[in-house]
Amino acid sequence: MSCHLTSNFKQIMPEHSFDGFDRKILDALQTDARLSNVELAERIGLSPSPCLRRVKLLEERGVIEGYQARLDRDAIGLGLTVFVDVKVERHSESSAETFKAAVLSLPEVISAHLVSGAADFLLQVVVPDLKAYERFLTQVLLKIPGISDIRSNFAIQTLKQQGALPLGHLR
Amino acid sequence: MSCHLTSNFKQIMPEHSFDGFDRKILDALQTDARLSNVELAERIGLSPSPCLRRVKLLEERGVIEGYQARLDRDAIGLGLTVFVDVKVERHSESSAETFKAAVLSLPEVISAHLVSGAADFLLQVVVPDLKAYERFLTQVLLKIPGISDIRSNFAIQTLKQQGALPLGHLR
DNA sequence: CGTTAAGTGGCATGACATGCCAAAAGAATC
DNA sequence: GATTCTTTTGGCATGTCATGCCACTTAACG
Numbered sequence: 027m028s029c030h031l032t033s034n035f036k037q038i039m040p041e042h043s044f045d046g047f048d049r050k051i052l053d054a055l056q057t058d059a060r061l062s063n064v065e066l067a068e069r070i071g072l073s074p075s076p077c078l079r080r081v082k083l084l085e086e087r088g089v090i091e092g093y094q095a096r097l098d099r100d101a102i103g104l105g106l107t108v109f110v111d112v113k114v115e116r117h118s119e120s121s122a123e124t125f126k127a128a129v130l131s132l133p134e135v136i137s138a139h140l141v142s143g144a145a146d147f148l149l150q151v152v153v154p155d156l157k158a159y160e161r162f163l164t165q166v167l168l169k170i171p172g173i174s175d176i177r178s179n180f181a182i183q184t185l186k187q188q189g190a191l192p193l194g195h196l197r
Numbered sequence: 198m199s200c201h202l203t204s205n206f207k208q209i210m211p212e213h214s215f216d217g218f219d220r221k222i223l224d225a226l227q228t229d230a231r232l233s234n235v236e237l238a239e240r241i242g243l244s245p246s247p248c249l250r251r252v253k254l255l256e257e258r259g260v261i262e263g264y265q266a267r268l269d270r271d272a273i274g275l276g277l278t279v280f281v282d283v284k285v286e287r288h289s290e291s292s293a294e295t296f297k298a299a300v301l302s303l304p305e306v307i308s309a310h311l312v313s314g315a316a317d318f319l320l321q322v323v324v325p326d327l328k329a330y331e332r333f334l335t336q337v338l339l340k341i342p343g344i345s346d347i348r349s350n351f352a353i354q355t356l357k358q359q360g361a362l363p364l365g366h367l368r
Numbered sequence: 369c370g371t372t373a374a375g376t377g378g379c380a381t382g383a384c385a386t387g388c389c390a391a392a393a394g395a396a397t398c
Numbered sequence: 399g400a401t402t403c404t405t406t407t408g409g410c411a412t413g414t415c416a417t418g419c420c421a422c423t424t425a426a427c428g
Binding site (some may be wrong): 234243244245246247250 | 375376377378379385
Binding site (some may be wrong): 045052055056057058059060080085088089090091092093094095096097098099101102103104107109122126129130133134136137138139140141142143144145147148152154177178179180181182183184185186187188189190191192193194195196 | 215223228229230231242243244247257259261262263264265266267268269270272273274275278280292297300301305306307308309310312313314315316318319323325329339348349350351352353354355356357358360361362363364365366367
């Protein structure tokens with residue numbers, strides 16, 4: 027049981043230590059992850075050596091999970107974003123688990139959360155068009171067992187997309 | 198009116214041309230945006246020169262919008278993610294516009310969409326904890342004029358977060 | 369076939385990442 | 399408050415990489 031201490035450590039003790047340099051690094055890399063180390067160092071007011079050391083540490087600590095290119099969905103032919111509310115059947119214990127496993131394997135689902143409120147799960151699904159969504163819904167989603175209800179909310183306009191996380195609360 | 202042609206061009210003619218190399222580049226940079234050009238080139242089976250040229254082209258075309266570090270929300274003390282359904286008042290024409298402008302300026306709102314369905318807008322809000330959300334809700338969101346209803350759905354568990362966009366439909 | 373256009377590969381140079389060590393800054397102890 | 403210990407920084411050296419240029423290959427078209 028004591029082994030759970032380490033796995034819960036992150037929740038118990040969220041920020042090990044973040045000084046102003048770390049916060050600036052995170053802020054800069056959220057905006058442009060391809061900054062060279064020397065430019066990043068200049069921007070945060072530190073020389074390249076310690077700057078790089080800090081970045082590596084943040085990566086090792088898991089604070090930085092990875093780096094990803096942000097693509098224009100329309101440009102690559104993924105014009106339709108749908109937010110799907112999913113309810114699973116209350117009875118079967120394993121409904122939620124099988125649903126989670128299924129969802130994780132679907133590339134069209136780019137985010138998935140267990141949520142409070144009317145629905146159980148909230149999925150963000152990305153497909154080329156309505157026809158593709160129809161196919162996804164009828165041939166993929168609806169075939170997952172244990173689903174009691176699905177509600178599709180189509181994104182008509184995107185105001186903001188995966189904006190940078192606010193870092194103002196750190197100091 | 199003809200000037201609208203260019204602004205609509207992307208929707209009319211989504212993918213200008215994507216061969217296998219481009220798709221592999223986008224795929225690789227979605228997974229690891231900090232890949233060096235030589236490693237990227239090796240991975241996609243091309244020499245560094247044309248590989249870099251393709252990446253720059255994809256950036257200029259706007260296919261690649263940017264690069265960003267993915268941070269661990271818990272690690273930086275942002276333990277609470279809330280999906281907020283917002284309805285604006287039907288009467289005032291400008292309700293939606295003022296709401297959009299307000300939302301764009303809020304760093305806690307990391308994504309915002311105009312959606313079909315029961316709500317008008319779907320926001321993703323990130324805050325340290327419940328107390329911070331209470332403050333955000335009462336002192337920020339509820340003070341935006343023209344809002345008729347707000348429903349907060351708390352993320353209890355995150356199965357997948359901003360996963361890579363599926364590129365399988367390109368050829 | 370010859371011509372042209374587009375894309376590729378290799379090379380050279382300048383910039384950069386990265387590991388090491390001495391110096392500086394800060395914390396703790398007496 | 400001086401000393402010691404710890405931590406972090408800055409500079410340097412080396413090997414790797416980005417980047418622009420040019421010759422070569424390939425494919426399409428007349």
